Amino acid sequence: MVPALEADPAGQYLPPRSRDALARQWRQQALLAEDELPAGWRRGDIRRARLQNHRLGLPSGGPWHCPPLIDGLALQQHFQQRLKVDLRWSCRSTQADWRRQPEPWPRLVISESQRGGRGRLGRSWQSAPTGNLYLSLLVSLQRVDELSLLPLLSGLVIAELLGRHGVDSGLKWPNDVLVNGAKIAGVLVEADLASRPARLAIGVGLNWWLPATHRGALDRPATDLREQLGNHALPDRTGLLRDLTEGLLQQVDLLEAGQGASRLTAWRSRDLLRGHRLRIDDGHNEYLGRAASIDEQGRLLLQCGDGLKRLSSGEVTRVWIDR
Numbered sequence: 001m002v003p004a005l006e007a008d009p010a011g012q013y014l015p016p017r018s019r020d021a022l023a024r025q026w027r028q029q030a031l032l033a034e035d036e037l038p039a040g041w042r043r044g045d046i047r048r049a050r051l052q053n054h055r056l057g058l059p060s061g062g063p064w065h066c067p068p069l070i071d072g073l074a075l076q077q078h079f080q081q082r083l084k085v086d087l088r089w090s091c092r093s094t095q096a097d098w099r100r101q102p103e104p105w106p107r108l109v110i111s112e113s114q115r116g117g118r119g120r121l122g123r124s125w126q127s128a129p130t131g132n133l134y135l136s137l138l139v140s141l142q143r144v145d146e147l148s149l150l151p152l153l154s155g156l157v158i159a160e161l162l163g164r165h166g167v168d169s170g171l172k173w174p175n176d177v178l179v180n181g182a183k184i185a186g187v188l189v190e191a192d193l194a195s196r197p198a199r200l201a202i203g204v205g206l207n208w209w210l211p212a213t214h215r216g217a218l219d220r221p222a223t224d225l226r227e228q229l230g231n232h233a234l235p236d237r238t239g240l241l242r243d244l245t246e247g248l249l250q251q252v253d254l255l256e257a258g259q260g261a262s263r264l265t266a267w268r269s270r271d272l273l274r275g276h277r278l279r280i281d282d283g284h285n286e287y288l289g290r291a292a293s294i295d296e297q298g299r300l301l302l303q304c305g306d307g308l309k310r311l312s313s314g315e316v317t318r319v320w321i322d323r
Contacts, residue, residue, distance in 0.1 A: 070110060071238040078242055082249075083108050083137075090115065090129070094136035098201040099192055105199070107138040108245055131208040132224070133241060137248050140197040146260035147191060147198070149298045150251065151175045151313060153260060154187045154202055156267050157247035164243075165235050167228045170272040173291075173300050174313030178272060182223035183207075202248055208237060261296050268293050278302060279320040280311060287311070 072087030079085065083106035094109045101107055113129040141147065151174055158177045159169045162184070169179045177185040188203040207224035215222050225234055254260050268274070273291040280287045280302065289304035300316070302309040 070112065070241060072110070074238055075108070075110075075242060075245075079108075079245070082106065083245075086110070089113065094134055095188060095190065095201055095203045098136060098138055098190065099199065101138055105138050105140055106249070108241075109136045109138065110134065110241065128211075128214070130211055130214075131237065132210065133204065133206040133208060133237060133244070135204050135241065135244075137202040137204075137245060139200050139202070139249075139252050141200055141252060141256060142197045143256050143258060144191075144193060144198050146255045146258065146297075147200075148312065149260040149264070150200070150202065150255060151187050151189045152267050152294070152298045153251040153254070153263050154189065154204065154248060155185075156263060156270070157244065157251060158185045158187070158204065158206065159270055160266075161240070161243055161247060165225075165229065166233075167225065169270070171267060171270045172272045173294060173319070174298075174316070179223050179228060182221040184223050184225070184228070200252075204244065204248075206240070206244070208234070208240075264294065264296065264298075273300070273319070273321070276321045280316055282311065282316050 070087060072085050075087070076085040084104050086101075086107060086109045088109070088111040090113045091109075091111045093114050094111050098109070101109070111134050114134050152171070155171050155175055155177050159171055162169045162177070162179075167179060167184070169177050169184060172178050175187040175189075176183050177187075185204065185206040188201075190201045190203070192199040207222065209226045210222055210224040229235075251260070251263070254263065271291075271293055274293045275291060277288070277290050280289075280300075287302055287304055287309055289302040289309065292301040292303050292308070295301055295310060297312075299310040299312050300319075302311060
């Protein structure tokens with residue numbers, strides 16, 4: 001597997017020859033000669049990559065499945081000293097072992113693929129290198145009184161970014177971004193409140209291209225940017241990452257200033273659950289009621305037969321729209 005593409009003191013992520021070889025592997029379904037393998041690769045890695053591509057049913061041609069590699073050097077040059085960019089070809093999960101990630105923070109961990117992507121409630125899945133964005137932004141936060149708003153504000157950043165590219169999306173509490181009822185992105189926020197300042201990992205998965213073979217394994221409808229925009233209008237992935245990260249950093253700054261609640265009006269304008277009858281499971285009880293949006297702490301307001309319930313995302317295991 002390709003090692004982490006960390007910037008060395010010279011600012012290079014890979015030697016030019018290895019970088020070119022990695023790009024050819026991406027575009028030619030891993031059909032490389034042995035003397036052209038990227039640094040750290042073995043023949044067995046190439047065979048496994050080819051087998052994975054075959055199982056995914058990746059097409060043999062066409063620009064839509066060969067996105068340019070994420071340009072980690074351009075990202076690092078953009079952010080300068082504001083954060084450290086850690087770009088990888090493959091990892092277990094960008095959210096894995098985040099508490100042990102070295103300084104400096106903030107730190108942006110990006111991977112082209114994941115062997116054990118993580119979601120809410122410990123859900124795990126494989127994330128193939130089809131162009132989807134897998135990232136974790138690691139930040140520190142002195143003020144944590146509005147921390148419960150961070151998953152919602154992160155989803156709002158994604159929805160607003162998609163809107164600037166012509167994709168109209170809504171927000172399903174607590175952490176999903178949907179387009180016409182199909183999930184296009186999700187957020188996972190984890191926190192270490194024992195440290196001072198608190199340390200946070202904002203994990204984001206955004207579907208750039210989700211093959212049909214992947215969709216068939218999901219338990220809910222999904223979509224991607226390719227489906228929404230077409231092959232010739234797909235946005236540059238490096239630019240998407242840059243703008244997404246800028247938006248997330250702005251939300252962290254708002255929380256640090258105690259102004260996170262100022263964004264809730266914008267979140268409520270995209271609330272997909274408001275007014276719907278919901279069934280909600282918190283692992284112990286099931287609630288049936290009508291959603292009445294969210295409160296100032298980001299809790300879901302559910303009007304039940306015995307009164308108004310306030311449910312935090314950490315307590316809820318599943319949300320259904322009751323048909």
